[in-house]
Amino acid sequence: MxxxxxxxxxxxxxxxxxxxxxxxxxxxxxxxxxxxxxxxxxxxxxxxxxxxxxxxxxxxxxxxxxxxxxxxxxxxxxxxxxxxxxxxxxxxxxxxxxxxxxxxxxxxxxxxxxxxxxxxYAEAVHIAVRADGGIQTVPDLKNKVVSVGEEGSGTLVDVRLVLEAYGLSEEDLQPRYLKPGTAADRLARGEVDAFSIVGGAPVSAVSDAAGRLPVRLLPIDGPVAERLRQTQRFFGETVIPADTYPGVPAVTTLSVGxxxxxxxxxxxxxxxxxxxxxxxxxxxxxxxxxxxxxxxxxxxxxxxxxxxxxxxxxxxxxxxxxxxxxxxxxxxxxxxxx
Missing domain, CATH: 3.40.190.10 (Periplasmic binding protein-like II)
Known part of the structure; x- marks a missing residue:
């Protein structure tokens, strides 16, 4: 100085x-x-x-x-x-x-x-999977290798709520607790089957994964989502528009402020x-x-x-x-x- x-x-x-x-x-x-x-x-x-x-x-x-x-x-x-x-x-x-x-x-x-x-702004719950895989819905994550978010993240808290709503827990998965960028890289390399992040779309980790291989986002909708919105008062419904991420179709999911x-x-x-x-x-x-x-x-x-x-x-x-x-x-x- x-x-x-x-x-x-x-x-x-x-x-x-x-x-x-x-x-x-x-x-x-x-x-x-x-x-x-x-x-x-x-x-x-x-x-x-x-x-x-x-x-x-x-x-x-x-x-x-x-x-x-x-x-x-x-x-x-x-x-x-x-x-x-x-x-x-x-x-x-x-x-x-x-x-x-x-x-x-x-x-x-x-x-x-x-x-x-x-x-x-509103943050959307993202669960990204490979488009050429067999995972179509949240229940399909059972026994799969899934990055559920880091300890200390809001993502992990909300993913646990989503899994519970679908009758699953971390014990039903092969959970990984990865940073979003690391999780996206491992999805691209075939080392995880799915990764989760709660964030305002577009999230850079999902954009990165979608730029490297075809991916899709799992829907969180229907009666399960409705029950979640009723019991978790800060959850809302949101639609991530088509092509928010390269080649990824529109999907309905949950959001939180x-x-x-x-x-x-x-x-x-x-x-x-x-x-x-x-x-x-x-x-x-x-x-x-x-x-x-x-x-x-x-x-x-x-x-x-x-x-x-x-x-x-x-x-x-x-x-x-x-x-x-x-x-x-x-x-x-x-x-x-x-």
Missing amino acids: AGMALLPWATGLKAQDLSYFRIATGTTGGTYFPIGGLIANAISNPPGSRPCDKGGSCGVPGLIAVAQATIGSVENIDLLRSGNVEAGMAQADIAYWAYTGTGTYAGKPPFDELRTIGTL AELLVRAEASEERIYAVTRALWHENTRRLLADGHPKGRSIDRARAVAAIAVPLHPGAERYYREVGLIGDAAKEAGAESKPQ
Whole structure:
């Protein structure tokens, strides 16, 4: 830092004005990491940046945000709980269970300090198989070599729910606990019969596999999916359109919201500024241009069916822009954990 006095920003923000904002994301083969990187870039505004109105950064002055690669939702919740990151991306169901001490967190202390900035987009449950194989449905996975997701990932949690709904468990498979990129590579080499990932389509690991060999995605639909949606309130129905992945036909599956989470103790002013930067028009363009899933990140859906309470800084922003108000808050009360 010896050359700091020579830098053009030395007369403006000082070194002590800098702050770092670590965002726990996911694996490089999923969607969290690239989306998290785009968000980190958008909300950052380090000293020396050109002003927003002159084509420069429209982020938070003095903030340097960094996307941190992780295993995924469960690890991100743990990192938030321990205070080792300032924010984290996670599936809505995982966030709700952590907040309430239920579901996969049954028997653990509720993480009642967990708060949300809002919902970013819907994540789809992907189960990819070779198109030339005999696996047509989820029950066909019995006795097969299947990557069910890494320990610490939201994928593993949701795949277990899907298997149970179809009358299967990990013991009925030859399970592997692989990173998405590794799983895709092994599918292409014929070393696994299927791999799973929950992510916003298109997921790079599935795109990679589909670019190397013909693949298809297993449907999760019909009465089984309907029962799952009834018992797991954050599951929804979604269709992954044809050719989202090269040569892969449309498939109906389950989806769950991806939320950007923080701790309740985070400064209201800081989270207000981060939320405002997240939904700035320049950020919208950056997301849309930077990743196909970025086009579906819409402020209008940010507070719909959130899994945990809004951080006061985020709530302040949404009130200012008219997305929530007294009536809206009352109408949405039932969707919030009690």
